[in-house]
Amino acid sequence: MTYEFLQHYWCFIVSLLGAILVFLLFVQGANSVARSLGYTDEGMRLVYNSTGRKWEFTFTTLVTFGGAFFASFPLFYSTSFGGAYWLWMLILFTFVLQAVSYEFQNKIGNFLGPKTFQFFLTLNGIVGPLLLGGAVATFYEGSNFVVEKSNLVDFEALTPVISHWANGSHGLDALLNPWVLVFGLAVMFLARVLGILYVMNNVDDADIRSRGSVRLIGSAVPFVILFVAYVVHLLLKDGFAVDPATGLIYMEPFKYLHNFLDMWYLLILFLAGVVLVLYGIGKTVVDKNYVGGIWPAGIGTVLTVLALLLCSAWNHTAYYPSTADLQSSLTLNNSCSSEFTLRTMFYVSFLVPFVLAYIVYCWRKIDAKKLNQEELKNDHAY
Amino acid sequence: MQNLLLSIDAGTIDWSRAQFALTAIYHWLFVPLTLGMAVIMGIAETCYYRTKDTFWKDVAKFWQKLFGINFAMGVATGIILEFEFGTNWSNYSWFVGDIFGAPLAIEGILAFFMESTFVAVMYFGWKKVSPGFHLASTWLTGLGATISAWWILVANAWMQYPVGCEFNPDTMRHEMVDFFAVAFSPFAVDKFCHTVISSWIIGAVFCVAVCSWFLLKKREQKLAVESIKIAVIVGLVASIGAAATGHKSAQSVGEVQPMKLAAMEALYNGGTDQGLTAVAWVNPFKQPDYENQAEPSLKIEMPYALSFMATNDFHGYVPGINELLNGYTKPDGTVEPSVEEKMERGRLAIAALSTYRQGLKDGTPEEVLRPYMAIIHANMQYFGYGYIRDKSEVVPFIPVNFWAFRIMVGLGCLFILFFGVLALMVFRVPLLSIILRRLMAAFGLIPETEADTNDITNLTPWHYWAAIAMVPLAYIASESGWLVAEFGRQPWTIQDMLPTWAAISNLNAGSVMLTFIIFLVLFTTMLAVEIAILLKQIKKGPEYTSQNNN
Numbered sequence: 001m002t003y004e005f006l007q008h009y010w011c012f013i014v015s016l017l018g019a020i021l022v023f024l025l026f027v028q029g030a031n032s033v034a035r036s037l038g039y040t041d042e043g044m045r046l047v048y049n050s051t052g053r054k055w056e057f058t059f060t061t062l063v064t065f066g067g068a069f070f071a072s073f074p075l076f077y078s079t080s081f082g083g084a085y086w087l088w089m090l091i092l093f094t095f096v097l098q099a100v101s102y103e104f105q106n107k108i109g110n111f112l113g114p115k116t117f118q119f120f121l122t123l124n125g126i127v128g129p130l131l132l133g134g135a136v137a138t139f140y141e142g143s144n145f146v147v148e149k150s151n152l153v154d155f156e157a158l159t160p161v162i163s164h165w166a167n168g169s170h171g172l173d174a175l176l177n178p179w180v181l182v183f184g185l186a187v188m189f190l191a192r193v194l195g196i197l198y199v200m201n202n203v204d205d206a207d208i209r210s211r212g213s214v215r216l217i218g219s220a221v222p223f224v225i226l227f228v229a230y231v232v233h234l235l236l237k238d239g240f241a242v243d244p245a246t247g248l249i250y251m252e253p254f255k256y257l258h259n260f261l262d263m264w265y266l267l268i269l270f271l272a273g274v275v276l277v278l279y280g281i282g283k284t285v286v287d288k289n290y291v292g293g294i295w296p297a298g299i300g301t302v303l304t305v306l307a308l309l310l311c312s313a314w315n316h317t318a319y320y321p322s323t324a325d326l327q328s329s330l331t332l333n334n335s336c337s338s339e340f341t342l343r344t345m346f347y348v349s350f351l352v353p354f355v356l357a358y359i360v361y362c363w364r365k366i367d368a369k370k371l372n373q374e375e376l377k378n379d380h381a382y
Numbered sequence: 383m384q385n386l387l388l389s390i391d392a393g394t395i396d397w398s399r400a401q402f403a404l405t406a407i408y409h410w411l412f413v414p415l416t417l418g419m420a421v422i423m424g425i426a427e428t429c430y431y432r433t434k435d436t437f438w439k440d441v442a443k444f445w446q447k448l449f450g451i452n453f454a455m456g457v458a459t460g461i462i463l464e465f466e467f468g469t470n471w472s473n474y475s476w477f478v479g480d481i482f483g484a485p486l487a488i489e490g491i492l493a494f495f496m497e498s499t500f501v502a503v504m505y506f507g508w509k510k511v512s513p514g515f516h517l518a519s520t521w522l523t524g525l526g527a528t529i530s531a532w533w534i535l536v537a538n539a540w541m542q543y544p545v546g547c548e549f550n551p552d553t554m555r556h557e558m559v560d561f562f563a564v565a566f567s568p569f570a571v572d573k574f575c576h577t578v579i580s581s582w583i584i585g586a587v588f589c590v591a592v593c594s595w596f597l598l599k600k601r602e603q604k605l606a607v608e609s610i611k612i613a614v615i616v617g618l619v620a621s622i623g624a625a626a627t628g629h630k631s632a633q634s635v636g637e638v639q640p641m642k643l644a645a646m647e648a649l650y651n652g653g654t655d656q657g658l659t660a661v662a663w664v665n666p667f668k669q670p671d672y673e674n675q676a677e678p679s680l681k682i683e684m685p686y687a688l689s690f691m692a693t694n695d696f697h698g699y700v701p702g703i704n705e706l707l708n709g710y711t712k713p714d715g716t717v718e719p720s721v722e723e724k725m726e727r728g729r730l731a732i733a734a735l736s737t738y739r740q741g742l743k744d745g746t747p748e749e750v751l752r753p754y755m756a757i758i759h760a761n762m763q764y765f766g767y768g769y770i771r772d773k774s775e776v777v778p779f780i781p782v783n784f785w786a787f788r789i790m791v792g793l794g795c796l797f798i799l800f801f802g803v804l805a806l807m808v809f810r811v812p813l814l815s816i817i818l819r820r821l822m823a824a825f826g827l828i829p830e831t832e833a834d835t836n837d838i839t840n841l842t843p844w845h846y847w848a849a850i851a852m853v854p855l856a857y858i859a860s861e862s863g864w865l866v867a868e869f870g871r872q873p874w875t876i877q878d879m880l881p882t883w884a885a886i887s888n889l890n891a892g893s894v895m896l897t898f899i900i901f902l903v904l905f906t907t908m909l910a911v912e913i914a915i916l917l918k919q920i921k922k923g924p925e926y927t928s929q930n931n932n
Binding site: 053056057059060062063064066067068070071072074075077078079080081082083085086088089092093095096097099100102103104107108109110111112149150152153154159160161162163164165168170337338340341344345348349351352355358359362363365366368369379380 | 394395450451453454455457458459460461462464465467468469470471472473475476477479480481482483484486487488489490491492494495496497498499500501502503505506507508509510511515519550553554555557558559561732733735736739740769883884886887888889890893897900904907908910911912914915916917918919922
């Protein structure tokens with residue numbers, strides 16, 4: 001087990017967590033369309049209660065994604081979170097609002113009223129995926145930062161900080177890049193697609209299911225257009241390559257296309273994922289009795305996002321490129337934890353299948369009977 | 383490129399500290415109640431599982447409902463803390479991320495998923511899983527929260543007592559070399575035991591307070607009495623346990639953070655046979671003149687108790703602030719250097735590191751760089767002191783430590799007394815209970831006519847109000863503990879390794895001030911909503927499956 005293997009392994013684990021997180025954004029997606037999908041107060045309540053049984057998984061995956069990134073690639077954690085301060089803070093604010101909204105919205109004593117918390121859920125449903133997608137897009141488009149570790153030895157400085165954002169916007173400038181917005185919007189519409197498919201599967205309500213197949217088209221069409229546009233852009237653009245001998249970073253034409261061709265298994269993963277997502281959407285639209293679209297679309301999302309994230313880092317690629325100073329770009333090698341820590345965490349990661357197993361088991365138990373109005377009246381409900 | 387683009391001023395450091403303190407204090411309003419309530423609702427559901435009496439199911443569901451309202455806020459405030467290490471303390475994240483990141487990742491994998499999975503089963507699974515599976519889910523929800531506490535306290539303990547790591551000059555950071563030394567550091571074990579056990583006190587106090595309100599209103603009496611019985615056992619065990627683990631924690635602090643102990647005690651000049659200060663006048667708003675003052679005014683002390691607390695020896699040596707600043711000789715003959723000497727040696731390490739890195743960049747041969755490596759390693763333990771500009775910077779703000787410690791200990795003693803008295807009243811220990819009530823009547827605390835009464839459903843109102851008043855006191859005690867732990871280690875984010883101003887992100891003060899205000903408004907509003915909902919939910923009371931349960 002070499003150091004290089006461990007770096008790639010942890011990149012895989014973090015990417016897998018990221019991919020699962022994007023799939024679990026169905027919670028946000030469904031909340032953002034709860035009004036049009038649920039239509040009535042009872043219908044909306046069904047939607048919120050359906051996502052309310054899963055929101056903790058999204059939240060926990062986000063936290064674990066952050067923790068795993070911190071443990072394996074601390075320089076990314078330091079540079080991106082400390083630099084793109086406002087971008088990450090906005091994401092966090094909306095997730096904080098979401099976390100309390102389920103529990104508080106319909107409780108007696110909520111002096112802010114249920115609509116306030118429903119607004120928070122909608123806000124998180126739109127802003128969360130949009131900004132998370134935007135943050136992921138910076139893996140290909142680059143960010144304005146500089147890293148200089150030698151700053152630490154300047155003990156006479158007021159504060160010897162090693163990484164800096166190169167302008168005063170602290171991350172918001174990323175949203176001025178149209179391609180970052182295109183990718184962010186694609187993730188937002190994907191979350192809506194997944195959210196609609198999830199609710200159609202999870203809620204036993206004929207009205208919601210029939211409305212779902214119509215609303216699905218409204219989200220799926222912009223998603224496909226934006227996604228295809230970004231993928232074409234990605235395959236044609238110059239990428240941030242690393243010379244493995246010297247560690248120097250340079251621009252390489254068609255780098256991401258080359259990555260997919262060099263790593264054919266990622267290309268297969270990517271194409272299989274795209275086909276599964278399109279199958280899930282298509283079959284749900286065409287077959288009015290089909291409500292299982294969340295499974296092919298969800299699995300497809302995980303495969304596609306996993307392939308895209310690995311394409312940004314494997315094959316000698318700088319996964320968090322700097323547009324302010326090319327040599328400050330982060331690579332697997334220059335930003336990772338020590339070999340000892342990665343190896344220790346490698347053994348810890350063996351617990352992941354066990355964790356996944358009990359999650360799936362409990363999820364199946366809870367979802368064995370689909371959610372309906374009756375359950376909201378007679379059981380614990382938000 | 384060095385130091386270009388820096389937009390930091392002193393305000394950034396203060397606002398970053400304030401923001402972390404704010405979010406941590408808010409987070410700690412919800413976590414201890416979660417940990418404590420988990421035990422109480424777990425016991426209540428275990429009673430249901432064993433007896434099959436639906437009364438216990440109603441009791442468990444009632445406490446679970448209150449648990450859920452509080453749990454959401456704990457989750458919401460917790461996510462901020464994890465990400466703040468990156469957003470506001472980016473230098474810290476790189477300098478020690480190799481060690482610090484691992485416990486956070488393990489916390490996510492082991493604890494958060496357990497909590498989030500089984501809390502869903504606990505709420506939505508009553509009719510979908512077997513009673514045994516449901517009971518396991520309730521306990522696993524609490525276990526998940528406790529495992530989470532373990533790993534975050536491992537991370538916190540490492541900041542107070544960094545072990546299992548080595549500095550790597552090539553990567554410019556500390557790297558983990560012994561995982562088990564980090565994961566099972568004695569400091570972490572003490573911290574975990576003291577923190578989790580004291581959290582149970584909050585759960586027990588909250589439970590007793592809610593039940594007291596029911597008794598005051600003459601309603602839900604059966605639920606109230608049975609729940610108090612559970613809470614009083616949990617509370618008594620926890621408050622005695624907190625005292626025992628607190629003693630052990632204080633010893634750990636004395637060994638590895640003597641400046642914190644000196645600040646807690648306002649011990650300006652130490653020595654052997656030191657007494658523990660019971661009361662003294664330390665101005666709460668002003669750093670005392672520890673260099674010229676012999677001791678705080680109006681000091682009343684318990685002889686030898688500080689020496690015993692810190693060293694387990696009534697005649698043990700405890701250094702004061704001035705000894706720690708100016709250097710001293712320990713009882714075993716070793717010499718602790720002065721802070722100024724440590725600062726000098728820290729700067730030597732930093733300067734050697736600078737030369738070493740420049741040499742690496744210029745391709746200087748290894749043998750030429752070797753002496754610099756030797757200087758770095760010889761002085762590494764004082765590396766953080768290289769960033770200190772004046773020796774007074776290593777003295778924490780004494781009044782906060784002094785008063786917070788006294789409040790915590792004083793209230794801790796009060797809780798032992800409270801749960802002790804309550805245990806006598808609830809479990810009707812015949813002789814002791816009568817003696818106690820006779821004594822209370824003798825001092826006019828209860829009417830003579832009530833001296834021989836032993837029915838907690840029929841006490842005069844002040845008993846119940848006194849129990850309700852314990853809730854804010856429990857929170858004050860708990861937050862005071864954290865004030866001591868965190869204020870006492872200032873200016874260090876990592877003890878002796880990295881002061882706060884070398885740990886922060888390159889942000890302007892205005893940005894951090896704005897997010898501080900947003901957090902303040904957001905969390906305060908949410909706390910107000912939570913309290914309003916909790917009160918309404920308590921007022922509404924439990925939902926009984928059978929009239930006989932009422």
